[in-house]
Amino acid sequence: xxxxxxxxxxxxEQFQKELSNPVALVMRAxxxxxxxxxxxxxxFTELNENQLAAFINVTPGIIRYYRVxxxxxxxxxxxxxxxxLALYERGHTLFGSSGAFNGWLRQPALGLGGIIPFDxxxxxxxxxxxxxxxxxxxxxALA
Numbered sequence: 001x002x003x004x005x006x007x008x009x010x011x012x013e014q015f016q017k018e019l020s021n022p023v024a025l026v027m028r029a030x031x032x033x034x035x036x037x038x039x040x041x042x043x044f045t046e047l048n049e050n051q052l053a054a055f056i057n058v059t060p061g062i063i064r065y066y067r068v069x070x071x072x073x074x075x076x077x078x079x080x081x082x083x084x085l086a087l088y089e090r091g092h093t094l095f096g097s098s099g100a101f102n103g104w105l106r107q108p109a110l111g112l113g114g115i116i117p118f119d120x121x122x123x124x125x126x127x128x129x130x131x132x133x134x135x136x137x138x139x140x141a142l143a
Contacts, residue, residue, distance in 0.1 A: 011040045012089055019086045029079035032072030038063060041081055045088050046098040055121050056080045083127045090134050111136055 018025040042052050053060050056077035066073065073081065091101035105118040111133045112120070120126030 011037075011044055011085065015082060015085060018082055019089060025082045025086070026079060029082055030075050031078075032074060033078040033081055034072055035063060035066045035070075037078075037081060038073065039067075041085055041088075044092075044098060045084065046102060052084075055084060057122070080124060080127070083124055084121065087121075087127055087131055087134070090131065090138075094134055094138060105130070109133055111141070 012019070015028070018028045038052065038056075042049055045052065049060050049063065053063050056073070057080075058073075058077060065071070072078070088098060088101065091104070092098050095101040095104055102118075105121075106116060108114045109117050112129060117130045117133065120130050
């Protein structure tokens with residue numbers, strides 16, 4: 001197993017309970033996540049730091065500050081990171097890789113009224129809409 005897949009597996013294993021239980025996800029987010037989880041998610045999603053920071057409504061400068069000061073991310077950002085991890089786990093499984101999933105995210109989705117799924121990832125509600133679209137695809141519904 002290469003290092004990248006090992007990090008992905010490790011990240012998924014670390015948050016297995018939270019990914020399978022929405023209540024556990026919210027409770028873990030309330031504790032705040034370490035910045036290294038953000039860094040691991042950058043690797044897992046194949047997004048850049050700027051994109052992921054924007055999704056959780058912080059600047060890359062704040063991420064760097066948290067890294068230096070060893071601060072935890074806030075509750076809302078932590079919850080969104082865990083939701084994005086769950087979304088990318090499902091997308092990675094469905095499309096075979098984070099890169100292929102990112103390609104799908106950047107194309108208009110019929111099941112979302114032609115909206116580009118990537119544009120919805122800035123809010124928890126948007127992440128839920130994209131997750132529901134992936135479920136429809138998994139079930140063979142027209143997407």
